[in-house]
Amino acid sequence: MPMNKQWLLASRPRGAPSVDNFRLVESPVPAIGPGEVLVRNHYMSLDPYMRMRMDDAKSYAAPQPLDEVMQGGTVGEVVASNNPAFAIGDKVVGRLGWQLFARSDGTGLGKVDATRVPLSAYLGAVGMPGVTAWWGVNGIIEPKAGETVVVSAASGAVGAVAGQLAKFRGCRVVGVAGGPRKCEAVVEEFGFDACVDYKAGNLAGDLAAATPEGIDGYFENVGGAVLDAVLARVNAFARIAVCGLIASYSGAPIPVNNFRSVLVNRLKIQGFIISEHPDIWPKALAELGELVAGGRIRYRETVAQGIESAPEAFIGLLQGRNFGKQLVKLV
Amino acid sequence: MPMNKQWLLASRPRGAPSVDNFRLVESPVPAIGPGEVLVRNHYMSLDPYMRMRMDDAKSYAAPQPLDEVMQGGTVGEVVASNNPAFAIGDKVVGRLGWQLFARSDGTGLGKVDATRVPLSAYLGAVGMPGVTAWWGVNGIIEPKAGETVVVSAASGAVGAVAGQLAKFRGCRVVGVAGGPRKCEAVVEEFGFDACVDYKAGNLAGDLAAATPEGIDGYFENVGGAVLDAVLARVNAFARIAVCGLIASYSGAPIPVNNFRSVLVNRLKIQGFIISEHPDIWPKALAELGELVAGGRIRYRETVAQGIESAPEAFIGLLQGRNFGKQLVKLV
Numbered sequence: 001m002p003m004n005k006q007w008l009l010a011s012r013p014r015g016a017p018s019v020d021n022f023r024l025v026e027s028p029v030p031a032i033g034p035g036e037v038l039v040r041n042h043y044m045s046l047d048p049y050m051r052m053r054m055d056d057a058k059s060y061a062a063p064q065p066l067d068e069v070m071q072g073g074t075v076g077e078v079v080a081s082n083n084p085a086f087a088i089g090d091k092v093v094g095r096l097g098w099q100l101f102a103r104s105d106g107t108g109l110g111k112v113d114a115t116r117v118p119l120s121a122y123l124g125a126v127g128m129p130g131v132t133a134w135w136g137v138n139g140i141i142e143p144k145a146g147e148t149v150v151v152s153a154a155s156g157a158v159g160a161v162a163g164q165l166a167k168f169r170g171c172r173v174v175g176v177a178g179g180p181r182k183c184e185a186v187v188e189e190f191g192f193d194a195c196v197d198y199k200a201g202n203l204a205g206d207l208a209a210a211t212p213e214g215i216d217g218y219f220e221n222v223g224g225a226v227l228d229a230v231l232a233r234v235n236a237f238a239r240i241a242v243c244g245l246i247a248s249y250s251g252a253p254i255p256v257n258n259f260r261s262v263l264v265n266r267l268k269i270q271g272f273i274i275s276e277h278p279d280i281w282p283k284a285l286a287e288l289g290e291l292v293a294g295g296r297i298r299y300r301e302t303v304a305q306g307i308e309s310a311p312e313a314f315i316g317l318l319q320g321r322n323f324g325k326q327l328v329k330l331v
Numbered sequence: 332m333p334m335n336k337q338w339l340l341a342s343r344p345r346g347a348p349s350v351d352n353f354r355l356v357e358s359p360v361p362a363i364g365p366g367e368v369l370v371r372n373h374y375m376s377l378d379p380y381m382r383m384r385m386d387d388a389k390s391y392a393a394p395q396p397l398d399e400v401m402q403g404g405t406v407g408e409v410v411a412s413n414n415p416a417f418a419i420g421d422k423v424v425g426r427l428g429w430q431l432f433a434r435s436d437g438t439g440l441g442k443v444d445a446t447r448v449p450l451s452a453y454l455g456a457v458g459m460p461g462v463t464a465w466w467g468v469n470g471i472i473e474p475k476a477g478e479t480v481v482v483s484a485a486s487g488a489v490g491a492v493a494g495q496l497a498k499f500r501g502c503r504v505v506g507v508a509g510g511p512r513k514c515e516a517v518v519e520e521f522g523f524d525a526c527v528d529y530k531a532g533n534l535a536g537d538l539a540a541a542t543p544e545g546i547d548g549y550f551e552n553v554g555g556a557v558l559d560a561v562l563a564r565v566n567a568f569a570r571i572a573v574c575g576l577i578a579s580y581s582g583a584p585i586p587v588n589n590f591r592s593v594l595v596n597r598l599k600i601q602g603f604i605i606s607e608h609p610d611i612w613p614k615a616l617a618e619l620g621e622l623v624a625g626g627r628i629r630y631r632e633t634v635a636q637g638i639e640s641a642p643e644a645f646i647g648l649l650q651g652r653n654f655g656k657q658l659v660k661l662v
Contacts, residue, residue: 060597223590223591242593254590255587255588258584263391263575264602265602266601266603266607268599269601271598
């Protein structure tokens with residue numbers, strides 16, 4: 001029997017995390033009890049929200065406990081089962097954390113069809129990030145045909161899907177991403193109408209040029225300078241879905257200078273956490289599954305190899321070094 | 332026949348307005364044509380939003396034109412009429428501007444009953460400020476019994492009514508106001524549960540002490556430090572109605588530092604302009620009229636005497652020197 005490997009949170013970061021904040025431990029693969037299954041994880045999901053949970057601060061979820069396995073989404077395969085709902089060989093999505101093997105009583109574990117959609121997509125466009133995009137666009141921004149929607153972190157796991165969903169609603173969709181390579185993919189692969197490179201040094205001017213009729217909806221993943229630039233361009237009654245503020249996860253809060261726009265333009269700004277909307281998941285996943293299977297939604301993945309690579313890959317994600325969904329491949 | 336007096340906007344302020352930005356002119360009282368009425372204004376309303384309109388900047392309303400009569404709400408009496416809908420002696424509310432007399436074809440002019448409710452109240456608790464409070468509380472914050480609602484500028488024309496409406500919904504209501512005299516009235520006269528004096532030098536601590544169970548709703552009239560202090564105290568799913576940001580009307584934008592709270596606490600922030608919700612005015616005014624007539628809503632007024640006093644009174648309003656609704660008495 002192979003050994004299990006697990007990443008624990010060793011210490012809480014001050015500012016940007018480092019690999020020292022994590023500790024890799026080995027232990028025997030656990031035996032399963034009555035009603036339990038053993039899952040071998042194939043992919044781990046790395047997501048920006050994990051940074052917030054590393055802090056011991058008031059937030060929407062309990063902090064990641066110290067000296068416990070890092071929590072996170074996974075897809076894998078059932079390799080042993082005492083649970084009649086799961087057979088050996090079943091592909092499952094769940095939140096089994098940063099480890100090679102995990103025991104589960106089946107709670108929160110979902111069987112998925114990896115024949116029409118790649119298994120890894122259940123951590124991306126047909127998983128939590130996709131549903132996040134779906135709700136931000138369809139539940140909060142609710143754009144009408146002809147409106148302009150801006151999406152930050154547009155090449156990312158959430159942003160790429162958000163923009164494509166807004167395109168299906170007949171909008172002009174403008175991405176914001178870092179660097180010409182990402183911006184090119186946002187337009188050429190994902191079909192956005194334009195993409196602004198926030199690293200090019202002319203954010204306000206480039207955003208204005210890309211949104212000649214102003215901005216009616218904004219899918220916010222970043223915060224900071226991008227948010228201020230958008231607030232300066234919004235039209236009356238614009239809607240801003242605040243999904244992430246990655247620019248401020250590891251440092252001091254970044255002030256918002258153009259808050260007055262909320263009043264002047266009668267904005268609606270709404271923060272959300274997709275796990276709090278369980279009612280919409282089945283509908284969103286069904287739609288996203290069809291769209292991905294049919295090739296109508298495209299996405300990118302950055303795949304780190306082996307569980308040892310997880311901390312470095314996570315740090316890179318927070319710095320925007322990934323391109324699309326950041327995964328760790330375990331098998 | 333007496334002469335008319337009118338205040339025109341002479342120049343646009345840079346920063347805080349001064350009396351030099353206004354010009355008083357005299358002219359004959361206008362003759363009325365077919366279908367028209369002549370109204371003698373009894374009270375003029377002074378409101379913070381007027382400061383925004385003095386700028387030639389993109390905003391929700393067209394700027395106040397230079398060299399034209401300052402726009403604003405008024406109550407008065409019909410003193411001549413060629414319009415069968417209005418008789419001499421009718422009391423009317425409208426937007427006839429900073430002047431003693433005004434000609435009107437009746438558009439936007441409403442007859443009011445000054446026997447149950449004082450005429451001046453139609454510019455305050457039973458007028459635009461009252462409806463603003465009503466919609467912010469009932470349409471945006473929608474507080475449930477037992478929740479905590481904070482109201483800034485709590486002794487003002489809007490804030491005092493907003494807090495009393497939230498009390499009717501069974502909330503703990505905490506005001507924020509400037510100075511012990513206003514804070515005392517907010518609690519003793521208006522029935523708030525507590526009031527924080529933002530000038531006392533301990534805003535964060537005092538607000539925390541007054542909101543032991545956090546904040547579920549915030550009626551925002553001010554912005555700046557008060558908004559940041561509230562963002563640091565909000566509970567999950569809190570609602571913020573942005574009615575005004577008076578702290579930043581005359582100067583540089585004041586950065587918001589705690590925007591991350593929007594995500595962490597899944598806030599809804601909504602800016603609104605009450606003139607854009609005409610459908611709710613009749614219901615709101617009917618309710619407010621009953622509440623004021625029955626003595627269940629209380630309010631304060633600061634009344635400047637004579638049209639000559641209007642610019643000074645307006646400048647004082649922007650500095651918080653008023654106490655309750657700022658009016659100019661003309662008759």
